[in-house]
Amino acid sequence: xxERRVAKARARKQAVAPEDLPLGQILAGDCIEAMRTLPDDSxxxxxxxxxxxxxxxxxxxxxxxxxxDAVNDHWDKFDSFAIYDDFTRDWLTEARRVLKPDGGxxxxxxxxxxxxxxxxxxxxxxxxxxxxxxxxxNPMPNFKGTRFTNAHxxxxxxxxGEKARYQFNYTAMKTLNDELQxxxxxxxxxxxxQERLKHDGHKAHPTQKPEALIYRLLxxxxxxxxxVLDPFFGTGTxxxxxxxxxxEWIGCEREDFYRGIAAERIAKELPLDESALxxxxxxxxxxxxxxxxxxxxxxxxPGTQLxxxxxxxxxxxxxxxxxxxxxxxxxxxxxxxxxxxxxxCNGWVFWHMERDGKTVAIDSLxxxxxxxxxx
Amino acid sequence: xxERRVAKARARKQAVAPEDLPLGQILAGDCIEAMRTLPDDSxxxxxxxxxxxxxxxxxxxxxxxxxxDAVNDHWDKFDSFAIYDDFTRDWLTEARRVLKPDGGxxxxxxxxxxxxxxxxxxxxxxxxxxxxxxxxxNPMPNFKGTRFTNAHxxxxxxxxGEKARYQFNYTAMKTLNDELQxxxxxxxxxxxxQERLKHDGHKAHPTQKPEALIYRLLxxxxxxxxxVLDPFFGTGTxxxxxxxxxxEWIGCEREDFYRGIAAERIAKELPLDESALxxxxxxxxxxxxxxxxxxxxxxxxPGTQLxxxxxxxxxxxxxxxxxxxxxxxxxxxxxxxxxxxxxxCNGWVFWHMERDGKTVAIDSLxxxxxxxxxx
DNA sequence: ATGACCAATGAATCTATAA
DNA sequence: ATTATAGATTCATTGGTCA
Numbered sequence: 001x002x003e004r005r006v007a008k009a010r011a012r013k014q015a016v017a018p019e020d021l022p023l024g025q026i027l028a029g030d031c032i033e034a035m036r037t038l039p040d041d042s043x044x045x046x047x048x049x050x051x052x053x054x055x056x057x058x059x060x061x062x063x064x065x066x067x068x069d070a071v072n073d074h075w076d077k078f079d080s081f082a083i084y085d086d087f088t089r090d091w092l093t094e095a096r097r098v099l100k101p102d103g104g105x106x107x108x109x110x111x112x113x114x115x116x117x118x119x120x121x122x123x124x125x126x127x128x129x130x131x132x133x134x135x136x137x138n139p140m141p142n143f144k145g146t147r148f149t150n151a152h153x154x155x156x157x158x159x160x161g162e163k164a165r166y167q168f169n170y171t172a173m174k175t176l177n178d179e180l181q182x183x184x185x186x187x188x189x190x191x192x193x194q195e196r197l198k199h200d201g202h203k204a205h206p207t208q209k210p211e212a213l214i215y216r217l218l219x220x221x222x223x224x225x226x227x228v229l230d231p232f233f234g235t236g237t238x239x240x241x242x243x244x245x246x247x248e249w250i251g252c253e254r255e256d257f258y259r260g261i262a263a264e265r266i267a268k269e270l271p272l273d274e275s276a277l278x279x280x281x282x283x284x285x286x287x288x289x290x291x292x293x294x295x296x297x298x299x300x301x302p303g304t305q306l307x308x309x310x311x312x313x314x315x316x317x318x319x320x321x322x323x324x325x326x327x328x329x330x331x332x333x334x335x336x337x338x339x340x341x342x343x344x345c346n347g348w349v350f351w352h353m354e355r356d357g358k359t360v361a362i363d364s365l366x367x368x369x370x371x372x373x374x375x
Numbered sequence: 376x377x378e379r380r381v382a383k384a385r386a387r388k389q390a391v392a393p394e395d396l397p398l399g400q401i402l403a404g405d406c407i408e409a410m411r412t413l414p415d416d417s418x419x420x421x422x423x424x425x426x427x428x429x430x431x432x433x434x435x436x437x438x439x440x441x442x443x444d445a446v447n448d449h450w451d452k453f454d455s456f457a458i459y460d461d462f463t464r465d466w467l468t469e470a471r472r473v474l475k476p477d478g479g480x481x482x483x484x485x486x487x488x489x490x491x492x493x494x495x496x497x498x499x500x501x502x503x504x505x506x507x508x509x510x511x512x513n514p515m516p517n518f519k520g521t522r523f524t525n526a527h528x529x530x531x532x533x534x535x536g537e538k539a540r541y542q543f544n545y546t547a548m549k550t551l552n553d554e555l556q557x558x559x560x561x562x563x564x565x566x567x568x569q570e571r572l573k574h575d576g577h578k579a580h581p582t583q584k585p586e587a588l589i590y591r592l593l594x595x596x597x598x599x600x601x602x603v604l605d606p607f608f609g610t611g612t613x614x615x616x617x618x619x620x621x622x623e624w625i626g627c628e629r630e631d632f633y634r635g636i637a638a639e640r641i642a643k644e645l646p647l648d649e650s651a652l653x654x655x656x657x658x659x660x661x662x663x664x665x666x667x668x669x670x671x672x673x674x675x676x677p678g679t680q681l682x683x684x685x686x687x688x689x690x691x692x693x694x695x696x697x698x699x700x701x702x703x704x705x706x707x708x709x710x711x712x713x714x715x716x717x718x719x720c721n722g723w724v725f726w727h728m729e730r731d732g733k734t735v736a737i738d739s740l741x742x743x744x745x746x747x748x749x750x
Numbered sequence: 751a752t753g754a755c756c757a758a759t760g761a762a763t764c765t766a767t768a769a
Numbered sequence: 770a771t772t773a774t775a776g777a778t779t780c781a782t783t784g785g786t787c788a
Contacts, residue, residue: 111506115493130523131486145545151558170520172695176667183526212671276677279695342440438778516779519764
């Protein structure tokens with residue numbers, strides 16, 4: 001169940017007890033104020049879809065707390081950038097405090113705001129892991145023919161810092177992408193059809209994100225039971241998908257209207273059952289089997305000759321699970337490394353043996369052992 | 376041939392006489408100093424490929440043990456974000472001065488630097504017209520399985536200001552893209568093969584850009600005879616493509632070695648006649664759909680039962696698009712292969728599901744998805 | 751000639767754990 | 770914090786060799 005580049009245990013132990021968190025709740029009011037009610041180091045992931053209209057007016061406040069009236073355009077764009085930057089720094093700072101040391105952050109935006117968000121989160125110490133491009137399969141055309149069709153949005157995925165650990169479910173992503181590494185460009189349709197929430201025949205929210213987008217990033221960077229915080233909850237897509245995937249969630253949303261819609265939507269959502277939630281596990285996460293175990297139980301008896309695929313090197317298995325080749329000896333990894341003069345070697349895939357007239361990698365013997373000794 | 380959203384006449388009259396510009400020359404020294412020698416309002420387009428400030432750690436080895444030849448040049452080293460920001464502000468300021476009022480600016484970067492560049496150019500008054508994603512058809516994989524494959528870079532296209540006019544050859548782009556509006560995501564291979572400049576058997580420059588990329592942006596945002604300035608000239612891709620397309624060019628490059636290579640390269644380049652312009656057509660995205668896409672978007676929800684045509688085997692779909700059958704799990708292809716004991720299996724045609732009381736192959740669901748989401 | 755096979759390589763912030 | 774050891778990890782393309 002572990003694919004964290006992380007011993008999660010320590011962070012988990014320190015973690016806030018679930019009963020001290022408003023799980024499954026949509027906090028009312030300004031997201032910065034709302035986040036202030038949450039304890040330090042308490043959520044595993046933040047997903048944020050902040051407003052990016054730079055003339056937001058009521059959505060923004062000056063550093064001194066006074067409101068900004070953008071309808072009066074005596075604000076030139078430099079002022080509005082500065083105000084947007086302050087706003088961004090404020091909510092990112094609060095998100096950083098609430099996030100566990102090995103938690104992850106996702107932010108989505110367009111060219112209007114994403115460069116500002118990216119630079120500020122770097123300044124705050126977040127460490128960018130990837131920028132991910134959401135390629136829209138059905139974007140709105142550029143009606144006037146004045147620019148390229150704006151056919152994508154950008155997501156930034158970051159950890160708490162350069163040395164911070166983070167969750168990345170590599171194998172699940174690779175499986176989701178037909179056995180190829182998941183790339184940083186994702187082709188996903190915009191939210192429409194049945195999925196698009198309507199109110200009085202009109203779209204309920206102007207920027208509702210597709211569930212498939214949230215699905216992928218939650219599957220990639222959280223595990224079951226993790227707590228996901230969305231400071232700009234809107235119609236609650238994050239909550240709906242989190243619930244479906246067996247993740248806990250907390251939302252912040254200032255508009256009563258959206259809170260109502262989101263709560264209703266999430267109530268209808270059903271969690272997937274256990275068996276569907278399981279995902280492909282990386283070998284990193286498999287229980288460790290020492291080579292010595294296979295020697296002990298007779299799968300690879302002492303004295304067995306091992307060799308690499310091209311039979312350029314060979315070695316003999318000793319009773320303690322070490323290998324010997326002429327005067328050199330060591331673990332399956334160490335000897336493989338020394339013989340090849342390589343910087344490192346995974347002995348499990350390097351070494352092979354004869355069995356029933358066939359050449360088998362010792363790694364496949366380990367797989368058999370694991371299957372036969374599950375649980 | 377006018378498609379400028381612009382009356383270009385005024386700017387053109389004020390323009391510096393060509394004989395006062397070092398057209399077709401590579402200026403030596405630091406690009407900021409070099410640009411200072413150019414008059415105000417004198418070039419039509421700036422294309423810049425500045426250092427990315429990669430901040431790489433130690434060595435990286437591939438799974439086969441071979442090393443990755445990383446960018447480790449002195450020109451990519453900056454002590455802090457603040458110093459990188461100062462450098463960026465300085466060269467952008469100088470570029471802004473040299474650029475005509477209705478000129479265009481392109482900058483390319485990766486997540487390491489592009490957010491800083493984007494925010495600073497907004498601060499300086501540039502107006503972003505699009506961000507464009509260069510999707511690499513053949514990126515380097517993420518060897519350690521720690522992140523998403525970093526499969527794209529980002530370009531920013533900007534005008535001198537919100538009200539500034541700019542050149543955009545809408546029809547040329549539409550033609551290049553099979554009569555569909557050119558989108559903001561461009562699929563182009565990385566620079567390799569014959570195009571990649573070599574020196575003593577090694578790549579001459581660590582970050583040579585593909586000509587197709589420069590070709591497209593010059594074709595989109597300049598017209599014949601325009602002056603293109605590249606402050607980070609490197610191996611002179613911008614000069615070579617500009618010459619081919621009948622545009623004038625000026626380069627800045629501090630390394631003697633690169634200046635030599637670039638000059639030699641451009642000398643060999645021949646201007647294209649009009650009729651040949653259609654040669655480097657865009658490559659359309661391959662219509663590849665992963666099974667996981669159908670799981671994400673709800674076509675095949677997690678928990679769905681799949682079975683082969685004769686219903687000899689069955690399996691359950693999990694959240695990451697893997698299948699599980701008793702103790703065995705894997706992708707649609709891998710599990711089909713294991714269950715049948717076959718050397719290979721095309722899971723798309725092997726697996727079926729019930730829909731509306733009918734049995735359908737999952738391949739037909741893929742076809743439907745492709746039809747509904749054509750690019 | 752053709753195909754099979756192998757080697758090389760590209761802007762990369764590229765491991766986890768225990769002692 | 771540092772060090773040593775176990776062990777996990779790649780895609781598309783080009784170009785060369787050999788049957």
